[in-house]
Amino acid sequence: MFKVYAIISNKPQTKQKFDNVLIIFKYRQSFLIRLFLLLLITTSIFASEVTRFRWTKGETYLVFLERNHLPIRPLYYNLDKDDQRLTEEMRSGTHYQILRDNNASIEQVLLPLNDELQIHIYKQNSEYKFEAIPIISTTKIESFATKIVSSPNYTIMKETGSRKLAQIFTANFRNSLNFKNDIRKGDNLVMIYEQKYRLGQIFSMPILHTAMIEMRHKNHYIYLNDDKRYYDEKGHEVEGFLLARPVRGARISSYFTKRRYHPILHKWKAHLGIDYAARRGTPIVAAGSGVISWAARMGSYGNLVKIRHADGYETRYAHMKSFRRGIHRGKRVKKGQTIGYVGTTGRSTGPHLHFELRKHGRAVNPLRVVQVTTKKLKGKEYKAFIKLKKNYDESIALHLKNATSYKKHPKFATKCYVHSLKCKTDG
Secondary structure (H helix, E strand, O other), X not given: OOOOOOOOXXXXXXXXXXXXXXXXXXXXXXXXXXXXXXXXXXXXXXXXXXXXXXXXXXXXXXXXXXXXXXXXXXXXXXXXXXXXXXXXXOOOOOEEEEEEOOOOOEEEEEEXXXXXXXXXXXXXXXXXXXXXXXXXXXXXXXXXXXXXXXOHHHHHHHHHOOHHHHHXXXXXXXXXOOOOOOOOOOOEEEEEEEEEEEOOEEEEEXXXXXXXXXXXOEEEEEEEOOOOOEEOOOOEXXXXXXXXXXXXXXXXXXXXXXXXXXXXOOOEEEEOOEEEEOOOXXXXXXXXXXXXXXXXXXXXXXXXXXXXXXXXXXXXXEEEEEEOOOOOOOOEEOOOOEEEEEEOOOOXXXXXXXXXXEEOOEEEOHXXXXXXXXXXXXHHHHHHHHHHHHXXXXXXXXXXXXXXXXXXXXXXXXXXXXXXXXXXXXX
């Protein structure tokens, strides 16, 4: 008897991976692979079942293992510290999938940690294994035009039903426009954005490419430039949540990424921060005013300082050589104040600062949020921006003319049966 396993990895040759077989067909794998899978499916008498669930508020990874009768020791206690820390990245509301055989026994589990990396639990030779693997997703550029009903937030929610789209619009315009006094009913609003899809469904936070809102008979624009920063129609950077650079004059040696193949550990890991390369002993300053919540050694971080800021933000400064005298838990510090010195403690290959920004515990790319000063494009950068702006403006004008409506997406079918090549909703 054949048993069908689906694949969701860039390493299909090493282990059985988890995904809907339909996805394999969708992504146009080779004819031989499709033919082989089709033969397996059509000759299979029994099949595995994929079910989608939502991670509930307050649930931890250990509670999840216990509730599903999965072995805790090999899937948590035997993991290294970094993998254990990864399990803490699960957030409420995240959709995850479980694959069960015809005896209702769990064969594989996929737990997305972010839009790039996921935990994969699978059974091999009657034993459960743990690994972190990249997420396979597709990206689409989408858009819509609408009329203001009341606030931009309410209008976008009413048009799309998406809190995330409303959030990225208001967040990127927040410090440059007055939405309370200058908005009028019937004004135009256009959004062009990038959206990821996983298993055919909306996945992850959308990325705003450009937007326009009419206020007092004047159109206001925002554009995502090639440097991944937002600018207005004059080429001036739109201000966001301002933080100071933690190491003045240092170069960035490693960028934020939610998946990176570690050259030493030979496994997929996330790099949830930015590395600033600098000489040993170079002063490190607080990126923002706040209260120190940690100033001690912490595993692979080495000497670490955590600073708690307003609105749920937290910054982390790792691999320090030493702390500045007087730096301790509970101390209030100001933006730009020296808190320690660059070193190479913990898991580090050379002197640098590993800098992280988190909001409500979740890692955020500091380069999208941390802005030292407002930038004004000049010279070749400005010419390239004007060309980009022209293309965006033409697209916005076209969507206004055609009154492009938001394309609603079908609901996810909660159960997918591999042998039937289709999904059906569990009432």
